[in-house]
Amino acid sequence: MLFSSISYFIFFPIVLALYWVSPVRARRALLLVASYVFYMSWIPAYGLLIMLLTGVNYFLGWAIDSFRKQAKAILLFGLVLNLSTLCFFKYTNFLLASAADLLRSIAPWLAVSIDPSSIQQVNIILPLGISFFAFEFIHYISDVYKGTKPIKSPVDFALFAAFFPSQIAGPIKRYQDFMQQLPNEARFDASMFNQGIVLLLQGLFKKIALSDNLAILANHGFNAGAAATGTADAWLAALAFTFQIYFDFSGYTDMGRGSALMLGYKLPDNFNFPYLATSMSDFWKRWHISLSTWLRDYLYIPLGGGKCSKLRKHYNLMVTMLLGGLWHGAAWHFVAWGGLHGGLLIVNHSYDDFAKQRPLLQQIHAHPLGKLFSALLTFILVLVSWVFFRAETVPHAMQMLNSMFLSLEPSSKVVSQLSTCGPLLVAIGVYSIYAAINSLPKDMPRYGFLRPGLTLTAPARLAIYAGVAFAAIGLAPSAPSPFIYFQF
């Protein structure tokens, strides 16, 4: 069930109403049932897989805490279990295909004849959100191993794992934060509820009015083939995808966070204006924050982090980003994307070390023009890296980059599509006005009436909410695009 689907807009109000009219003690169980209904609306059988993994990880957490002497072995078992489940569903076919490719390329040099076609692909459908589940379970058993108390109630633990607003594409939660909020279920906070509606609608608008319209442009460029893609087309497609993925993912997160707020839960924010970042390391502090902090805490730091030799630090960074790339998808172009980011982060860190000892460079960076230049450069680097992410294969990405930088073809197939982009242009205009109003200082009373929930009465607010929902539906293209992060 997509957050932007009709099904969700029937499912969620029912859950919401039942939740707030139910006795407090029944609310967690209700949410748990709702979360499984939500998950099993795709492939019911996979609900059992998640249930099983939840049960095992709950038991592992308890066992680590209870048998401290054997804790390391139990943790290791838990890590292997979670990672192997993830690998089986996500990477089996990737590994098989890579093995077949490798055999095909080395076959001429091998004395024995091996038929690469004997390596068949396996029919595996990826359970939705499995990467997010696995990361949350790993975080849980690791933190219990480090000494934090495990969750006592199996219902609470199952709810932490399956909580539907964050189920499919995060944000990746931390159980300590989640557990602190469980008592929130007892009280209805009108202001939180209001913020939740605003976030939900903001997410809906980002997803269907902005991202889905941008997807049309991006798809035209990326699907046109190298011969049909001119320089302007390739740049426009890359730019469209850069914003498509942002609005898609942050829109989904907003809808999840909004839904959670309406239920009295706060989920961590995942984005902080990532395209305003002034360096690559700044970008990763603003983009998919819950993933980057997870990678930092459970991969980069255990590898040694930054408190070691320069070379080792760079190695740690590269390994973290390569695995981060692979986490996104079982394909070499995702690995290339991760590798590119790893490389850029290494350059970034090296430059920072270099600039630290040079006051002039520091002054330049502190100057507004210096900041603007840094932001622009970072944006272009991020945009170029998205080409690897969006392309179907590494050669496809190289073809796009060739069109962007080298071939300088005048074709303007995608550019000509702009004439039919009325809904997109209007959606950009509307969102820009909204973002501008939202970024005004909160203590400006004359603009206060524009902030939902401050001075407008409930029926008037309802009219605005309906208007926003309507605007999003009206501006959305007829064929919606699936959420990009669903595949991860």
Next chain:
Amino acid sequence: MELKTASNTTESKDSSEALKEARPTWYFVVLQTVAVLTLVILSLECMFALAGVGEEEYLKPDPVLGFAPMPNKHVTKKEEGVGTAQYNRYGIPEPERSLVKPANTFRIAVLGDSFVEALQVERKDNFCYLLEQDLNKKYPGKHFEVMNFGVAGYNLGQMYLRLKNLAFKFQPDMVLLAVRADTTFVLRPTPAIGLSTARPYFFVGGNNQLLTDYTVYTTWMKTSAGKRMKVTGWLRENSRIWGVVSVAVQQAMGWYQQMLAGTGWGAAVTNKQTAFAKAAVADRVDTTSNGAAAPRKTFMIGNTEISSQSYYDARDKGIRYFWPIVDALLVQIKKECDTNKCSFLIVQLPGAGGITNKLETESFKQTAKRIAVPFSDRTAEIAKEPVKKVFYEIHFTPYGHKLFTKELEPFVSQYVSAQLGK
């Protein structure tokens, strides 16, 4: 203690006053809501007008034709390709044309359904416009106007009525009737399930007399849906919000139907659906990769199978009972053309997504021969091109229109030349 009590009293007084101040009066609430609602509606209308959305609804009930395009309506369709059209005051997707034919002008009235109307592409890409351009180039000194009288969902009888009641007013020199699979199929009387099916039906009486029956139309207009159509006429013509609502309702109905069929719970990816989608994709790949030579077995809209060539073949046999009505209508059109001193040509178009009706085409050919009307079937030439290049899911792509124009132009030119004495 006293101080505390006093303070408490003051606090509670303050808070109750604050509460009083915070709680707005009922008329303020109503006034604010009305003001905000008005602002929201106006903003949405402006926004949708700028974006060109909410313009899908363009058909209105018509007591003669069943349904007809609204005059002066700007339409944007996004169902297959994106197409925009500005209907003129006569409800034709053309620039304004005078009823009186300008001197030295040769007018061709093209009759047909959605294939002719071509709202999936821009006007500059549809075959009527392309044909007009070609003819103007080919015959310098003569001005050609190829007028598009196509309306989505029209049956042959409605095309005849549109010719009789509207097209002849423009004094055409030639009438070009574009027929295809649905031209006969939609002649069979069925209960109306919406405006686009509330139409007149035709029968052949004694002495081959053509009879028109409006029962389905009048019955539907008396239903709650028909009455609603009347009441909401102004909104349908003028409000883009209404247009968005109607599309959203259609989508919701589609979702509901999927739910009933057990395939629509969310974006369900059940094994059954995956296998079905895979088969459909494989079929498409198969039909497109070999140059569309193989007949298309499955025809999909989204995840819904709507028809297949075998289905069309069966349907083709079934509609033979309506061939006499087709004959009578063609004879009638021929008669009217003769009376109005214009030539009459028939061209066969391919069906949805390239599907063909061999038996029906043969029947058209025979009738045309019998009443001495030139008939051209270029579907075989079109089928040589990859399906995906020529068709969106149902209708022609801009490339399809271009290709069809290329096939059509020599046929039309032959009779234009004869008529001009060149």
